[in-house]
Amino acid sequence: INGAGTGTLNIDGGTVTAGTIGVDTLNIGNSAGTNGSHTLGSGESISAGSETIGNSGTGSFTQTGGTNTVTNNLNMGVNTGSSGTYTLAGGTLDVGGNIVNGAGTSTLNIDGSTLIVGGGSIGVDNFNVGNGAGSNSSHTLSSGESITAGTENIGNFGTGTFTHTGGMNAVSNGLYIGHIAGSSGTYSLSGTGTVSAADEYVGRWGTGSFAQTSGTNTVSHNLYLGTSSGASGAYTISGGTLGVNNNISVGSAGTGTLNIDGGTVNTFIIAAGSIGGSSGSVNLSGTGSLSTSYEVIGNSGTGVFTQTGGTNTITNEFTIGINSGSSGTYNLSGGTNNVTNDLTIGLFSGSSGTYTISGGTLNVNGNITDGAGNSTLYNDGGTLNVAGTIDVDTYGIGGSSGSNVNHTYNGAVGFLSNLTFDSLNVGGSGTGIFTHSDGSTLGMVDLRLGMDAGGSGTYNLSGTSALSANNETIGNSGTGTFTHTGGANAVSNGLYIGHNAGSSGTYSLSGTGTVSAADVYVGRWGTGSFAQTSGINTVSNRLYLGTYSGASGTYDLSGTGNVSTNILYFGNEGTGEFNQSGMSTATTNELWLGDYSGGNATYNLSETGNLSATDETIGRSGTGTFTQTGGTNTVSNNLLVGASSGGSGTYNVSGGSFSANNSYIGGSSTASGGSGTLNISGAGDAMISVALKLWDAGVVNLSGGTLDATSIDNTNGGTFNMTGGTLAVDTFMGDLALTGGTLAPGNSPGLTSIFGDYSQDINSTLQMEIGGLIPETEYDVLDVTGMMSLGGTLEVLLYGGFNPDAGDTFDILNWGSLTGMFDFLVMPTLLGDLFWDTSSLYTTGELSVGATAVPEPATVALLGIGLAGLGGVYLRRKRREKRKQNAVDSSQ
Known part of the structure; x- marks a missing residue:
């Protein structure tokens, strides 16, 4: 209890426990070398004229509750070498005077409750709001008040809020808002408040926010927003x-945002995305004003303005x-951007920069310069004033979301008289249309249509105009359309139609247009379509449809269109479809349908379309289907259907004709593979000039049309079904059963040798041609090594x-054994009194020609008949054995 005199309490150690302390002077850590502390809890109170925390020693005051009333000043860290700390975590601290900083070290921690400073002035070395972990505290600085601090933390380990509506907050060193990881700090500056600091950190390791609606904030050195990795800092100024x-x-090593909606920002350098891995965003709107000497968007990290x-x-x-790995983007849609000297985009190798103007005004007194990195300029609207030259890697239109730009190229004038570029983007995130019809020549490194998801780009090439590029992408991540009605489009490397997943690309070739490329990808990872009604498409290497898993590619060739390539890949891993009709022509060295597992490909040939290839594989390891209803398919070497294990191939021919040197169904030339099916029906015509081979999973269904083959090998467990159509074959290895259709031996005329059994039912026809007396060359012969089972019709022509x-x-028939007989004989009409003698047909396999008998001496007639009969039997037997041996030699 303080009496009428002068009372002083010095706490230099030990513990004081009292419900109420009343003194004129309270000193904690009064003497040099001492270490005093006191804790004020709930229900307790202190009343002192003045208090000193750390006079010459070390003092610590922790208030968790109660009331501490100081009539005059609260002094902290008074003498040199002293240290004073006051932690307000509860209750009320009411200072009638000021909080005064001495020559020592002083720290004021506000972790909760109420601080009243009647004098309005706080002076400490360290001022912390939300110092303790888990604390949540606030402080308000109003007009007429001031804080002078060496270091200030708003949200040091906990959560702190500083509301500054007036007065002065002067920080000689650093102001930290959201200091330590897990902390959160908020600073609100309004009214007539002024704050100054050597450095300010908004989100050093934690999360920080600075909102300024008026007042003045002066930083003598640097302002950091999102200082360290994992930190987040935002500064918003509206006045x-x-x-x-x-x-x-802005985004020093973490994530930073600077929002300028009003007021004025002046600085020497502003850098967004300073360090690798950082991210910085600057948003300028309303009446905001930013003035800098140097500006960097994407220093080593990612910056967006x-x-x-x-x-x-x-x-x-x-x-x-600027630096390798950096990415900078500037989007101008309103307001004014003034650059006194040069604007450089993509300064060093490995950097990337993009400037998009869709509104507002860009004034560059110097040049727009292309650095060693990647530079892109989108001109989507607004006003672009450049005193010097414009040189960028990529020039684009329709770059910004919502933009819609239609540009007609005039090579004599150019886009802008001072513009040079390497590549052209049409439709970035917006819509762009580029028309090239003036007959000029335009060359570039890359052409990209529909660059970004949601974007749409169109290129119209017509007349005698010429376009050349290293690469062209029609639908990069968005939607791209190339309409080509005339002129030449020369692509030295790749033409990509539907490049990335989710993209869509369309190429339309008509008129007198010509396009050439090393490789063409129709649906690389996305969806692609190539429609050609005329013109010429020359692909020196590979043409892909549905390249990778999930991709889809379609090629429609019609009219008089002409396409040629080295290799056609359909459904490589994705889905590919080629539709050929009209009088079109397709030429390739190799055709692959369903190349890899998961690939699915379809080729549809109709009308009078013409396809020619060296080799064709229908279903290698994937699924391939070739459907021919018309036209001509010429394979100079091998046709493989279901070539490899796991593959599935089907060839359907119901019209037109196809020919191949060799055909392998359900495998390759040397081994069994996948499942393969050859279906010949309707008016389809198939010709195999050397050999048709069926493997165990190979199936041939002949229900119509014609199959003409030199040799058919069905000795590996395959299936040969003949229910209709016409079969013309020289050698058939295996059993042949006709349940319909016509077997026409040889080739006008010739020999058919069947090394196996042969049968034909009532619905089948054996058609034999007779054009002379020499077997196998002048009349047809059917030679069966096994059982010949006859039925149906014998038709002689x-x-x-x-x-x-x-x-x-x-002698038309030879057999190992014979059963049955023909149900019908269809014989040609002979001259005069001649008639067909079929009496030996089922004994020796012979047809002969007889005439009405002429009377002659009986003995002579009988002798003549006997000699002729003996000679005929012998010759037939000898001739038959010779033909069988020739057939065996041929098969071997």
């Missing part, structure tokens, strides 16, 4: 003035994308104007 003498780092209003003035150099004479004999 007042922010002045930073050196650098504003979005300007919808206000004024951004750079008095020296402006750079977008005279060939080449030949008319048999009486006594002519034709």
Whole structure:
């Protein structure tokens, strides 16, 4: 209890426990070398004229509750070497005078409750709001009040809020808002408040936010927003003035945002995305004003500047994308961007910079310069004033979302008289249409249509105009359309139609247009379509449809269109479809349908389309289907259907004709593979000039049309179904059963040798041509090594104007064993009194020609008949054995 005299309590150690303390002077850590502390809890109170925390020693005051009333000043860290700390975590601290900083070290921690400073002045070395972990505290600085601190933490380990509506907050060193990881700090500056600091950190390791609606914030060195990795800092100014003498780092190593909606920001350098891995965003709108000497968007990290209003003035150099790995983007849709000297985009190798103007005004007194990195300029609207030259890697239209730009190229004038570029983007995130019809020549490195998801780009090439590029992408991540009605499009490397997943690309070739490329990808990872009604498409290497898993590619070739390539890949891993009709022509060295597992490909050939290839594989390891209803398919070497294990191939021919040197169904030339099916029906015509081979999973269904083959090998467990159509074959290895259709031996005429059994039912026909007396060359012969089971129809045709004479004999059938007989004989009409003698057909396999008998001496007639009979039997037997041996030699 304080009496009428002068009372002083010095706590230099030990513990004081009292419900109420009343003294004139309270000193904690009064003497040098001492370490005193006191804790004020709930229900307790202190009343002192003055208090000193750390006079010459070390003092610590922790208030968790109760009331501490100081009539005059609260002094902290008074003498040199002393240290004073006051932690307000509860209750009320009411200082009638000021909080005074001495020559020692002083720290004021506000972790909760109420602080009243009647004198309005707080002076400490360290001022912390939300110092303790888990604490949540606030402080308000009003008009007439002041804080002078060496270091200030708003949200040091906990959560802190500083509301500054007036007065002065002067920090000689650093102001930290959201200091330690897990902390959160908020600073609100309004009214007539002024704050100054050597450095300000908004989100050093934690999360920080600075909102300024008026007042003045002066930073003598640097302002950091999102200082360290994992930190996040945002500064929003809508009024007042922010002045930073050196650098504003937006996203120093973490994530930073600077929003300027009003007021004025002045700094020497502003850098967004300063360090690798950082991310910085600057948003300028309304009446905001930003003035810098140097501006960097994407220093080593990622920087984005979005300007919808206000004024951004750079008095020296402006750079977008500086160091390797950096990415810088500037989007101008309103307001004014003034650059006194040069604007450099993509300064060093490995950097990337993009400037998009869709509104507002860009004034560059110097040049727009292309650095060693990647530079892109989108001109989507607004006003572009460049005193010097414009040189960028990529020039684009329709780059910004919502933009719609239609540009007609005039090579004599150019886009802008001072513009040079390497590549052209049409439709970035917006819509762009580029028309090239003036007959000029335009060359570039890359052409990209529909660059970004949601974007749409169109290129119209017509007349005698010429376009050349290293690469062309029609639908990069968005939607791309290339309409080609005339002129030449020369692509030295790749033409990509539907490049990335989710993209869509369309190429339309008509008129007199010609396009050439090393490789063409229709649906690389996305969806692609190539429609050609005329013109010429020359692909020197590969043409892909549905390249990778999930991709889809379609090629429609019609009219008089002509396409040629080295290799056609359909459904490589994705889905590919080729539709050929009209009088079109397709030429390739190799055709692959369903190349890899998961690939699915379809080729549809109709009308009078013409396809020619060296080799064709229908279903290698994937699924392939070739459907031919017309036209011509010419394979100079091998046709493989279901070539490899896991593959599935089907060839359907119901019209038109196809020919191949060799055909392998359900495998390759040397081994069994996948499942393969050849279906011949309708008016389809198939010709195999050397060999048709069926493997165990190979199936041939002949239900119509014609199959003409030199050799058919069905000795590996395959299936040969003949229910209709016409089969013309020289050698058939395996059993042949006809349940319909016509077997026409040889080739006008010739020999058919079947090394196996042969049968034909009532619905089948054996058609034999007779054009002379020499077997196998002048009349047809069927030679069966196994069982010959007859039924159905034998149809005999005279060939080449030949008319048999009486006594002519034709040995047309040879068998190992015979059963059955023909149900019907269809014989040609003979001259005069000649008739067909079929009496030996089922004993020796012979047809002969007889005549009405002429009377002669009986003995002579009998002798003649006997000799003729003996000679005929012998010759037939000898001739038959010779033909069998020739057939065996041929098969071997």
